[in-house]
Amino acid sequence: MKDLQLIKGNVALAEAAIQAGCRYYFGYPITPQNDIPEYLSEHLPKAGGIFIQAESEIASINMVMGASASGARAMTSSSGPGISLMQEGMSYMAGSEIPCLVVNIMRCGPGLGGISPTQGDYFQATRGGGHGDYYNIVLAPASVQEMFNLTIKAFELADKYRNPAMILADAILGQMKEPASLEPTEPIQFFDKPWAITGAKDHKPQYLKTLYLNDGEQEAHNLQLKEKYDHIRENEPLYEEQATSDAEIVIVAFGTASRIVKTAIKLAREEGIRAGLVRPITLFPFPSKAVYEASKRVRKVLVVEMNTGQMLTDVQISAHREADIHFYGRPGGGVPTPEEVLAEIKRSIHATAGIQAP
Amino acid sequence: MPQQVFKRPRALSDKPTHFCPGCTHGTAHRLVAEAIDYFGVQERTIGVACVGCAVFMYDYFNVDVIEAPHGRAPAVATGVKRAQPEKIVFTYQGDGDLAAIGTSEIIHTANRGENITVIFVNNTVYGMTGGQMAPTTLLGQQTTTSPYGRDFRTDGYPIRMAEMLATLEGVAYSTRVSLHNPKAVLNAKKAIRKAFEMQVNEMGFSLVEVLSACHTNWRVSPLAGQKKVEEEMIPYFPLGVFKERTGKDFL
Numbered sequence: 001m002k003d004l005q006l007i008k009g010n011v012a013l014a015e016a017a018i019q020a021g022c023r024y025y026f027g028y029p030i031t032p033q034n035d036i037p038e039y040l041s042e043h044l045p046k047a048g049g050i051f052i053q054a055e056s057e058i059a060s061i062n063m064v065m066g067a068s069a070s071g072a073r074a075m076t077s078s079s080g081p082g083i084s085l086m087q088e089g090m091s092y093m094a095g096s097e098i099p100c101l102v103v104n105i106m107r108c109g110p111g112l113g114g115i116s117p118t119q120g121d122y123f124q125a126t127r128g129g130g131h132g133d134y135y136n137i138v139l140a141p142a143s144v145q146e147m148f149n150l151t152i153k154a155f156e157l158a159d160k161y162r163n164p165a166m167i168l169a170d171a172i173l174g175q176m177k178e179p180a181s182l183e184p185t186e187p188i189q190f191f192d193k194p195w196a197i198t199g200a201k202d203h204k205p206q207y208l209k210t211l212y213l214n215d216g217e218q219e220a221h222n223l224q225l226k227e228k229y230d231h232i233r234e235n236e237p238l239y240e241e242q243a244t245s246d247a248e249i250v251i252v253a254f255g256t257a258s259r260i261v262k263t264a265i266k267l268a269r270e271e272g273i274r275a276g277l278v279r280p281i282t283l284f285p286f287p288s289k290a291v292y293e294a295s296k297r298v299r300k301v302l303v304v305e306m307n308t309g310q311m312l313t314d315v316q317i318s319a320h321r322e323a324d325i326h327f328y329g330r331p332g333g334g335v336p337t338p339e340e341v342l343a344e345i346k347r348s349i350h351a352t353a354g355i356q357a358p
Numbered sequence: 359m360p361q362q363v364f365k366r367p368r369a370l371s372d373k374p375t376h377f378c379p380g381c382t383h384g385t386a387h388r389l390v391a392e393a394i395d396y397f398g399v400q401e402r403t404i405g406v407a408c409v410g411c412a413v414f415m416y417d418y419f420n421v422d423v424i425e426a427p428h429g430r431a432p433a434v435a436t437g438v439k440r441a442q443p444e445k446i447v448f449t450y451q452g453d454g455d456l457a458a459i460g461t462s463e464i465i466h467t468a469n470r471g472e473n474i475t476v477i478f479v480n481n482t483v484y485g486m487t488g489g490q491m492a493p494t495t496l497l498g499q500q501t502t503t504s505p506y507g508r509d510f511r512t513d514g515y516p517i518r519m520a521e522m523l524a525t526l527e528g529v530a531y532s533t534r535v536s537l538h539n540p541k542a543v544l545n546a547k548k549a550i551r552k553a554f555e556m557q558v559n560e561m562g563f564s565l566v567e568v569l570s571a572c573h574t575n576w577r578v579s580p581l582a583g584q585k586k587v588e589e590e591m592i593p594y595f596p597l598g599v600f601k602e603r604t605g606k607d608f609l
Contacts, residue, residue: 066437
């Protein structure tokens with residue numbers, strides 16, 4: 001039995017980064033993720049690393065780009081408004097195939113919004129976010145333990161595919177304390193990086209760039225990126241299923257919302273309603289096959305999110321065409337109670353068809 | 359036996375440049391390459407390209423190069439240098455890049471005293487995008503977005519970056535040179551070598567502002583362009599050393 005510690009989600013994530021070999025952190029303070037830079041400012045130097053509080057999120061992500069391009073594991077963390085500023089750099093990194101970890105502990109927007117938990121940045125995270133034709137690899141933890149485990153996983157996937165990876169969590173996951181083991185469950189994977197710019201000593205001069213002006217060159221580059229994304233879609237989806245084998249209704253939810261749904265499912269089963277859960281752990285790649293299989297079997301689907309229906313679109317794309325999809329969303333910092341979700345489960349079972357307005 | 363007294367620097371590739379005929383970017387590139395050769399650091403030098411005319415530096419320098427987003431080269435260079443402190447890292451930026459969109463990055467990188475070298479080519483216009491107004495455009499100067507001439511009441515004043523950055527504690531060396539005649543080029547060569555020397559000796563942040571003509575967007579001949587540099591730019595952007603640290607900074 002591994003030792004458990006009562007620890008904050010943000011801190012577990014920061015500690016995971018150090019254990020994953022991240023030695024460079026560049027960031028700018030924003031609530032509700034400040035525990036991450038605070039922890040790393042103390043512990044990275046002790047691990048032989050560098051912590052810099054940058055002058056902006058824009059500078060942060062570009063410093064990450066420089067350190068990652070050097071072959072190091074590097075990261076930044078922020079929340080909604082700051083992530084918006086980082087999108088330019090993330091687009092460049094996706095384009096020049098430089099890996100990194102970006103952590104988004106979501107706060108509610110649009111705009112400055114508020115600091116309460118939300119899942120409103122799903123589109124921004126999973127649709128590239130910045131300009132051009134690219135995707136981030138996006139992982140959505142639902143516990144403090146997963147804040148630790150998936151951070152390590154995110155570094156590995158980023159390096160494996162030379163692509164930005166993102167942890168998409170919210171204020172609840174960042175701020176709450178839970179017992180968690182801060183020991184990796186498997187040996188941490190590292191990858192050779194012959195593409196890194198380290199000075200043209202052992203190789204011809206090499207370049208990390210995104211500009212392709214010759215005829216067809218940019219298209220060829222983007223098609224090569226697409227091949228990579230297709231490969232990721234095929235090989236890397238992660239999800240969790242609970243109580244779906246006998247379910248009459250399947251609920252799809254990620255992150256914090258999935259925890260609330262788990263309690264709602266328990267309440268439902270106590271009342272004789274056979275509800276089950278499919279929880280996407282990777283949001284890109286979206287576990288489309290799992291959603292398809294479940295919706296094909298069960299037909300009744302309820303999507304629960306803390307936004308106005310963003311992952312809903314991925315469920316609609318993935319689900320069996322005869323699936324009866326309903327939606328319950330609480331945006332702008334509204335957190336649903338298990339009882340409210342239970343009421344929605346009942347309503348969805350009795351409703352004939354169609355998407356329910358939030 | 360004939361003796362070779364002049365040759366292409368090792369750090370410079372033999373690719374013909376894409377720059378407009380007569381453009382001094384080629385000269386500036388050569389001076390940077392000569393400095394890299396002089397210190398024998400080609401194999402441990404990393405260039406950071408910005409956007410605009412200079413982005414193709416990876417075609418011209420025989421060193422590893424990373425391309426940064428518009429204005430962000432100093433931040434990218436910070437990441438490279440922090441991860442590889444033993445490498446020689448330089449950015450090569452134009453005035454739209456460094457003095458407009460990238461002002462925040464250049465000021466804070468300089469203020470942190472990052473041990474990097476910045477080559478800042480100031481030709482008072484946005485070159486590659488077709489000659490729009492830059493923060494360094496002279497008062498009265500016509501550009502495609504200041505067709506009536508730059509007016510301080512609407513557009514503010516041309517920014518003197520080398521002087522401004524010299525006020526920051528983190529800066530080891532800040533100077534302005536020009537390329538308008540052979541004597542100026544020789545001075546520029548010394549300044550660029552000095553800037554790299556600062557980095558080699560771990561003295562901190564060094565910047566060389568290089569006044570350059572953009573005769574294509576200025577709509578003048580190359581020779582007339584050099585004359586304008588001398589007669590119109592230098593009076594507003596005086597040449598000289600604005601800061602030179604003599605000892606390491608142990609504040």
